[in-house]
Amino acid sequence: MPKINKSTESARRDPEGVRNDILTTASEVFAESGLSGARVDEIAARTRTSKRMIYYYFGDKDGLYKACLEAAYAKVREGESALDLSGLSPDAALARIVAFTFDHHRQNPDFIRLVMIENIHDAGYLTTSEVIQSQNNTAIEKLSDIIQRGQRLGIFRADLDPVELHWHISALSFFNVSNKPTFSALFGGAIYSEAGQASLRDQAVEMILRYVQNPKGPSR
Amino acid sequence: MPKINKSTESARRDPEGVRNDILTTASEVFAESGLSGARVDEIAARTRTSKRMIYYYFGDKDGLYKACLEAAYAKVREGESALDLSGLSPDAALARIVAFTFDHHRQNPDFIRLVMIENIHDAGYLTTSEVIQSQNNTAIEKLSDIIQRGQRLGIFRADLDPVELHWHISALSFFNVSNKPTFSALFGGAIYSEAGQASLRDQAVEMILRYVQNPKGPSR
Amino acid sequence: MPKINKSTESARRDPEGVRNDILTTASEVFAESGLSGARVDEIAARTRTSKRMIYYYFGDKDGLYKACLEAAYAKVREGESALDLSGLSPDAALARIVAFTFDHHRQNPDFIRLVMIENIHDAGYLTTSEVIQSQNNTAIEKLSDIIQRGQRLGIFRADLDPVELHWHISALSFFNVSNKPTFSALFGGAIYSEAGQASLRDQAVEMILRYVQNPKGPSR
Amino acid sequence: MPKINKSTESARRDPEGVRNDILTTASEVFAESGLSGARVDEIAARTRTSKRMIYYYFGDKDGLYKACLEAAYAKVREGESALDLSGLSPDAALARIVAFTFDHHRQNPDFIRLVMIENIHDAGYLTTSEVIQSQNNTAIEKLSDIIQRGQRLGIFRADLDPVELHWHISALSFFNVSNKPTFSALFGGAIYSEAGQASLRDQAVEMILRYVQNPKGPSR
DNA sequence: TATGAATGAGGCTTCATTCAT
């Protein structure tokens, strides 16, 4: 059932609003149908403005898609940045990051879809996007910091790499959303119930924590 | 660089060969471009037969896509079935499964792409496919068996669920292939070098093994 | 008033006929409206086939235009080649060429229009056309031969160049057709009556003949 | 490479300047791309003012084109009027006119392009332009006068018509510019070198002079 | 079983032009 972003009051002369309206709607449609599958006509129809304005603001369909991708990354990065880990021990902080990432991905399924689409297209747009490339990645920095603290305390193993750790956390969190349709088609939806999701999240947290633990070190 | 499956000898009077030729080629093209993005013309052009034959054998583009999906699942299931775990201890067997799944996914990127596409389409085709639904899932059975054996020996924790465990293994193995383009665009390609992949696989194995371990039990 | 090339009998399954139908019609429309001005829809409408076939045979609008240009040049060259000058004295042959060119251009106004259009586009298509470039130019060869014969007889001046002579003949013949609209708008249509045209043609012939004459030589 | 007529000082409060700026720029763009091919957006972009002003001053694209055409004719007529033939013998005066016309056309290629465009459009705008129609044509008057003087002296043939003579002179001068792209594409650029052009101009002069000469009269 | 020719529907995009300020 397509959501329609038309509003009763015609919001004329609000360029920023029009741009955002298009961007929001387009992200939904791209997430639903993919890049080739999305129809400019449908995007326009769900908008409170016209098809012509899409071209006015974004040039062409690819430009619109790229803008959606950039906006999605920006929004997600923003969410990541807001995560406050101050005052937490390394393992508590790491647990927090895993749980947060898991939930955050769940709450942004459109972002996940856009990234899936981008992967189908071999990251062609991401590669050319200066905007995304230039955003400094706070996730890696935070993990790097936690790892160092944990290692200094002797509770984390020595052979940890922040990018690899980020990869593991991302894998568990991303797959949960990206493969929900096929996974539940094949193995039933229990895993995607609220209880099932809570369980998986806890397992993911525990899995990561157990993994980083220093086997010889002063664990609990 | 598009591979062309033309052969010098015209494969006349070989219905099965023609069908397979189309199926193989179509899978490649769908994997490259997505469902909407793939062009029937291009599939035909890369085939050693003609466009008309695609419609003759598969009805329409959707039918062809569904056939590709089914063939891909069948092939992967076949690979999984061939995995011999006899004579292995539960943890050795589990380690074997994780490593195998990780490698198997890497070696079948087109299968991963088709599943990604299917997820973009909310598993609409998978849901209606009697073929795929009917295939009994050996992966779950094998895991189920291993879990039971491990639990009986007291080396595995009690709260393990085969579907959840399969989910974890799949997540780590699937994400590795599905998100390679964006991940390496953002974090560099080191993780996708041979050494990087070997490292990730080992980490995945260890992560799963540590997770299933019974904390109180008689571990090694 | 647009001519419509529809025929009552549907000439299905006649690829060559369809191609020629499109080519003929397109040449007319391009000649009438220019390259940008011509509408693919109008070309299709005047055809006995459909718009889709235009793209099937010619790729795109530019490809169609280029094909029209090539066909026009080919046809005109063909006409030039058919001109038989055997048995004529150099001055008679030259007179024949001038009169022929003048008439030939008049009878092929669409060719003239296409060349005008091509000049507006800085001969961008002509330059890339291998077809046209490769056609050997019989006009220059014929002129070259006549000049040599005339010079050998001492009746033609020594400083004649075939390309320059061709340029003069072309100028008078081409301008007559290309600038008919503006010239008659400014100076009246008398010049474009049958008598007026006959007069201009005779003048052009005489102008060229007087020009090539050797002032010292044995003239008539 | 598009010339941009932007100036550093914003030309506020200079209606005539704005109008001329638009006119100059539009003439260039029309000359480059034709009537349908020219884009209002591009004209505006190359101007130091905005698109809205084009519509403010010229109503619509056609009005702008017509204004360009009128301005071009006015400028060319002005040039022709400035040609001083006083004190020259009829044949010297005629030689002067031919050489001047040849050079003048060469120096005003944009004018030639506009006339070509106008011919493509069957002189539809020229026909309705009261401005152009009302301009008395000094070229014809001058030729008429020269012819009469030459005939009175017995050096010019009796059957000369000023419009026809103008036609011949125009043909040689106009074609030289209008068909430069195609002609040099087909026959090489030698003819359009400085030397080649000088040669053609001399030939044109001689051609016209020889033509008007009275064969029986007291020639040199 | 096989093929080149043909096509209707619908896709993306561009254009000259006008509106509101």
Next chain:
DNA sequence: AATGAATGAAGCCTCATTCAT
């Protein structure tokens, strides 16, 4: 006198699919 935002109409082109042989 001037401008950025907005637009309906129409342009070019592509797609999956079918037809006639």
